Amino acid sequence: MAPDYPRAVLAGFAVAVALGLLVAGSTSGGAFGSYNPAWDGTSDFRSMAGDEAETLSIARNTSVYDTADANETLAVLLSPEQRYTDRERRSIRQFVEAGGTLLIAEDVGPNGNQLLRGVGARTRFDGAPLRDERRYENGPALPVATAVGLDNDSVETVVLNHGTAIRAAGATRADDPNGTMRAVRATNATxxxxxxxxxxxxxxxxxxxDDDETVARYPVAMTERVGDGRVIAVSDPSVxxxxxxxxxxNRAFARTVVAGHDTVVLDVSHAGRLPPLQALLLTLRESPLLQAVVGTALLGVLAGHAALLDGVAALRRRLGASDTVQRPxxxxxxxxxxxxxxxxxDDERVERVTQAIMTRRTERDGND
Structure with missing residues (x-):
């Protein structure tokens, strides 16, 4: 039988389209996206958090803070795009005061400081770009910071990418830059x-x-107590x-921050949309009723498929029997x-020619 090239090409095209739709539906191109595998996504961090913690949760709303076991939970917010409402900030603050750990990473956006203020933290993100003309990677906009307060000897440096610095709440730009470290420590932050x-x-x-810009040592990551919990601020989500x-x-730093928590919550409630397929899977996990409906529907499809296969098999048997009768x-x-x-x-020659004719007919029927 000759190869059916058009059918093979069509099948290959259908497979390629299906794979493309699957990838598009399960990944996201948004910066800092938990399902974004590109250079500016955080899919690797999500995988790392899942490996370190017993439970990894992707939170699409702040109700997770009301039900979480605060003492065992770390919530991570990377450069939130939208403001949190007063009610949402109260919910997050109660989570922290009850013993939860909240990590906020921000650089120039206003929503990080709004949340720090809302949960009762006494430090803020400065917002101005931090540069270093001497200690950097690939340029002054990627300054190399030194780890000074981590209980992990494997973390010596943290590299920022167009990040900022952390200052004490109430400090102004006119304050002495060299006093920034002292002012932050005065808030009881580490x-x-x-x-x-x-x-x-x-x-x-x-x-x-410039002449009015002073070189100094600036904090870029800190932790402070709020109630029974902790707030960790990192002045560049790009880390x-x-x-x-x-x-x-940076990888060891991220792992150190995550370690020691049974549950890690990646709060994406104010950080853009999730990929459609991932959003659907999360919706299924969160709704027992929807799980039951989908499960029932799948059982119906499987039952229908089984009946269809039985019908096809019966038809083939009938056609096969008819063909068996017809061929003689x-x-x-x-x-x-x-x-x-x-x-x-003679009979031998007649048989040989008959066999050749039957073989040609079979090949022709197969090609059709």
């Missing part, structure tokens, strides 16, 4: 990582150290993206035709 003494905040964004996990000791009749007709045309041939 500095986890700080820039080199040659870093500066580029207030006017001209990527140059956790796929590409930056490979710089410095066809052969007899060919023998009669060959004998009538060549009465001088």
């Amino acid at each position: 500095v986890l990582a700080a820039s080199s003494p040659y870093a500066y905040l580029d207030r006017n964004g001209n990527e140059t150290l 956790f993206i796929n590409a930056m996990l490979e710089h410095g000791d 009749r066809d052969r007899e007709a060919v023998v009669r035709g060959v004998t009538a045309r060549h009465p001088e041939w």
Whole structure:
């Protein structure tokens, strides 16, 4: 039988389209997206958190803070795109005060500071770009910070990517930059990582150290007590993206932050939309009623499929039986035709020619 190239090409195209739809439906291209496998996504961090914790939860709303076991839970918010409402901030604050750990990573957006203020933290993200002309990777906009307050010897450096610094609440730009570390520590916060003494905040964004910009050592990661819980602030969410996990000791830093918690909640409630397929799977997990409906529907489809297969098998048996009866009749007709045309041939020659004719018919029927 000759190869059916058009059918093979069509089947290959259908498979490619199906795979494309599956990938598109299960991944996201948004920056800091938990299901974004590109350089600016955090799919690697999500996988790491799932490996470190007993339970990994993707939270699409803040109701998770009302039901979580606060003492065993770390909630992670990476550069939230939208503001949290007063009610949502109260819910998160109650979670922290009850013993929960909240990690907020932000650089220039206003929503990180709004949330720090809402949960009762006394530190803030400065917002101005942090640069370092001496200690950096690939350029001054990627300053190399030193870990100073982590209980992990494997973390020595944290590399930022267009990040900012952390300051004490109430501090102004006119305050002495060299007093930033002291002011942050005065809030009873513990500095986890700080820039080199040659870093500066580029207030006017001209990527140059100006006369009114002072080099100093700035905090870039810290933790402080709020009630019975903790708030961890990191002044650059890019520390956790796929590409930056490979710089410095960023991966070890991320793992250290996550370690020690039974449950890790990745709060994406204010960070853009999830991929459609992942959103559907999360909806199924959260709704027992929907699980029952979908399960019943699948059982119905499987039962229908089984009935269809039984019907096809029965039809094939019938057609096969008919074909078995028909073939001897066809052969007899060919023998009669060959004998009538060549009465001088002996039986052996007639049989040989008949077999050749039957073989050609079978091949032709297969190609059709």
